[in-house]
Amino acid sequence: MSDIRERKLASSSTPPADTVEVDKDQRPKHGPLVQLLRTVLLAIWFWACILCIFVIQLIGCPLYFIRKDYYYAYMALTKQSFGVLIITITQWGAPTRVRVSGDKSICGELHQTKDGHLKTMFPDRLVLIANHQVYTDWLYLWWIAYSARMHGHLFIILKETLKYIPILGQGMMFYGFIFMARKWQSDKPRLEHRLRKLKTQHSRHLSGSQPFDPMWLMIFPEGTNLSTNSKEKSDEYGQKQGIPIYRHLLLPRSTGLYFCLQQLRATVDYVYDCTLAYEGPPKGSYPDMHFTLRSTYLQGRPPKSVNMHWRRFAISDIPLDNQKEFDIWLRAMWAEKDDLLEQFYNSGRFPSELVDSVNGAPSGGRKSTAAIGYIETDIGLRHWSEIGQIFGITPLLNLL
Template sequence: MAANGLKHRHPPASVKLEYKNRTEAQIKDGEHHPGGPIKHGTYGQALRMVLLAAYFLGSCICIFVTQLMGAPLYFFNQDLYYAWMALTKQHFGLLIATMTQWWSPTLVRVSGDKSVRGQLRRTKDGRLECDFEERMILIANHQIYTDWLYLWWIAYTAKMHGHIYIILKESIKWIPILGQGMMFYGFVFLSRKWAKDKPRFQHRLQKLSGRHSGPMSGSQSLDPMWLLIFPEGTNLSKNGRAGSKRWADKAGLQDLQHLLLPRSTGLQFCLQEMRSTVKWVYDCTVIYEGVPRGQFGQDIFTLKSTYFQGRPPKSVNMYWRRFAVSTIPIDDTKEFEEWLRQRWIEKDKLLEHYVQTGRFPADDEEAPSADGGKAVKGAGYIETEVKPASPIEFFQIFLPVMAMGLVINVVVKFYRMFVRTIFGAMA
């Protein structure tokens, strides 16, 4: 599905075309940054860094303690164990949503093609709601390190933020607290050595096809699951782009302008292993406003500029579509490689369409829904912000630890009272 031939029903968004000739050095030095001028001075940045670190680390510790509280459930009732871990995963989804809202408020513009018609909507209070499948494999291009954060927030809008699973580098699991928490979440850690990864990967995929009847099990007999894969393997960068071009030249393949050529082995294996339990592949094409042609978002929207200087992307733009697994040639390696490459060529055209017009295409026609139901109107462009449904929802993160603290306090007081009573009777 290329972008050619699509109508433009809206004027271009605010992709600042004047940025396209700015050098990478100018942007790094703070001149004409796509996120605007620095909003906080040195002391303000230091304060924001301290507050962000306190909130993030404090919340992660609370979530990890909550996970440890529920870990013994595995030996007594696995349905409750998986429900408890899904709850703690929801807490992390809330953490990144509130962290983004408070330190890096960003406009998100969402659209899609007719394959997701009726599955995207904007609520009366301006929030995004996604009615995506409970079980799916989610693929996306990888622009900057925070892509996963926005995709986890999309899961939040679908009430699936407790059931997202991410494929990560093996080294991440050794990060104190954060890595162990991700292990509790059932994330998939790979070393990028297929002989070593394949049996481990297969075991994790079999786990993700399990059935449980706990309170977080969803409406289907199978557990809800969004499995997030970045087929490019790494985020877009100067070195990655050069390596991708060398690969394309060596293999005689069409090179891409805005993406890295995708790797097919992991995704094909996922689809083969889960073909009986997953019916859909959802694809998200993401781009950040203002990145000049030929430059890379990771160099512009750094942790410092985004969270401390107050210069996040002016908008995060997402284009959604989906494909039925039954239509994908997952049993023929060469055909699957070509299928995936064609999807990336389409994504590259979508990104070029955005660079030229400031918008992705959008389905706003009225026709039967993607699932063949009654006629519905496409959502067009949905503009919203990353934020939770309620401003006090983030308190959920701390409730289990607070409850445990109250119980411990009651037990300690009861024990002391008991000891005083016993020794008082003996005196």
């Protein structure tokens, strides 16, 4: 981690989002009638699949009282089903190009298969943190988990209100997601309970010879996505506290992340950090103004590309015995992310330290960019036959 760079406490020089002209390419691709048709078709497909997955979860519930090892393994398979579902919806309804790069810490962990798909070699247990740009960030990160065959072992910390969404909320509870009310007194015991489960071996079927089950714990330290309102509040708080603010990020909240890392540090070796950026909106315009669920899936205007820059940090190198030192570490790391985003907005790409170290292959007739340290691919399944997982073929066969 580089030294903390001095930053002005005054508001950034980036112009307000409402003063920037909207990119002409971000106009709706489809008219009202086509949008209505897409809404109906996608809604039917999504909710039919969700209901199917939920029924399969209910079928597996008795396993909890018979043998918990089998229960957790079964629910992991239904989580894979949901991961496949959101990937298919994106592949069909909002085709999206992804450009992946990183620094030397992940050298050798990014690969591109002969048919052009991304394959990541990240470990089975890690804590994943990222900046929060738009509501669909989690979807693209779930696809990253899919690229590592970990889409059944993703655990997300999210807002408590989401668990009250009919069927979806109950499904996420089956997945073991961690719901937070943003009140530390009530959140701490709940978080501690869930983390205790995540550092306990549940199933030798999942763990194999490893002492702990696979787990990717996803956390957005900023707590909410970047927007005009959240940026103003974040900057105002930073100025009052004398904390340097960022040009393209919100101030990270350290309490929850610090607690998670303290609880898991004996069972996890690395924190993986992803810096997300979206091609299309001009510099100074917040992505949430351009990329919503409606614009992405109904209007037919997903991001021109989703850009990811990956780094990893050894748990042993992170100060976890003193929260003030951890705060300094986290803000310094966020300052580096801010510089990465500044370079992206100025050049259209993140820097990459993976030149000639990425295993790449041409995709769809396009020349591979692996030689210059990037992998470019499209979000999608490796094979159409995986759609069968959505309808419970894999979990039910394992149950039998």
